[in-house]
Amino acid sequence: MTITDVARAAGVSIKTVSRVTNGVATVNPEMAQRVREAIEELGYRPNYLASHLKSGTSPRTIGFIAKDLSRVHSADIFAGISTVARRHSAQVITASTEESESSGEDLLVAEELARRGIDGLLVMATGGDYSALASATFRGIPRLFVDRDVPGEDAVVHDDVDGADKAMSTLIAHGHRRIAHLYSSMTIPTMRGRHLGVDAALRRAGHLRSQAPRIAGIMTRDVAAETVGHLLDSPNPPTAILCGSSEILFGCVRELLTRGRQDVLVAAFGTEKDVELLPLPVVLVETDGFELGHIAANALFQRITRGGTETRRAVLPASVREVRPLGPSADV
Incomplete structure (x- = not known):
């Protein structure tokens, strides 16, 4: 054809x-x-390579570094990036790195992509120390951080602080007093921002801080399920749980359903498709990965084509809503 x-x-x-x-x-x-x-x-599928050969130009190539691309949020971001790349007749090279305390692996992968002659780089870094990654020149290749707020760097992020604040405030407004909040690595800016938002809501509530256990370092669904099980078996189990990531959400819900505990209210970060089939009410902080990737890729291509040195930072506003009716807390 x-x-x-x-x-x-x-x-x-x-x-x-x-x-x-x-x-x-x-x-x-x-x-x-x-x-x-x-x-x-x-x-019909356009042959972009042939069109570039005909015009005497080479198709652009951008790199995308992220943690495990099989995770829902990373995959959604990649889908948004790919949509924009196709519009620019560009190719996307992906690289997955392990979650770690430093950005050493991210830096090595970025340098390898730079050697391949990419035109731009999108980084969803997995380490907590971005100093080396941010200071590297990568042969002058434009770069932008996705879902990672790095001072002095182009970035597109969600307003995690405001989203977490609104989610915790919603749980408190529904009468919950014993609210556990669970996070993955606190070296990740996203997790730190969400914790800051939760802490702000708890500070306004005053005495509730001592009744809201914070647990970090939950990297998998299995660990999340095990953690929730321990919390529910404790002398003063939580009546609500705020999940700092989609992986924690899925592990948490699995444990709640196994125990038949639909009475525990869950707050989570994600999209409607993450929670639409869950048989329990959820306070959802919508974090649309596709939109994030779409905006980030557009910003990167603008940087590639127009240049400039002024730092560009886009913050997507937090949207919090209740999915299915929320019943009163057992604390009330």
Whole structure:
């Protein structure tokens, strides 16, 4: 199937098909729709490499460094990045690194990608110390941190502090007093920001701080489930649990359902698809990874094409809502 076949089926010129597949916004909407329908019907896939060879240019390549890409949030971010990359006829090279206390592995991977001649780099760093990673020049390659707020660096992040504050405040407003809050590594800025938000809400509530155990270092669903089990077996078990990551959420819910404890209210960070099938009410802090990746990739391509030295930082506002009715707390 060729571009000529698509043009013939849509009743437009080959140039119009090319403009539609390259995301040109000035194409007549009705014509663009006909082209998209023809592409879908014929199963056409543009050959971006061939088009670049014809024009004498090379397709752009960007790198994306993240922790385990099998995790929901990382995969959603990558999907958003890929959507933008396709619009720019660019390729994305991904690299996964282990969660660690330092950015040493991130730095090594970034240097390797730079040697491959990438045009830009998106970093969802896994270490807690970003000094070496942030100070490296990477041969002048533009870079942007995703979901990691690094001083002096381009970054796109969620407002984790405000989101966690609102989530904890919602739990308190529903009468909960014994609220456990669980995190992965506190070396990760995302976790530190969420803890700051929780702490702000607890400070306003005064005496509740002593009744809200904080547990960090929960890196897997199994550890999360085990931790929740210990909390529920304690003399003063929590009536609500705030989960600092989607992995903690899934482990927490698994343990609650195993014990038949739908009475424990859960607050979590994620998307509606993470919680829509859960048979219990949830206070959801929406963190749309796809949107985060989409905005980050757009910002990186702007940096690649337009240059500039001024630091650019985008903060996505926190949105908190209650999924399914929340019943009164047993503390009330």
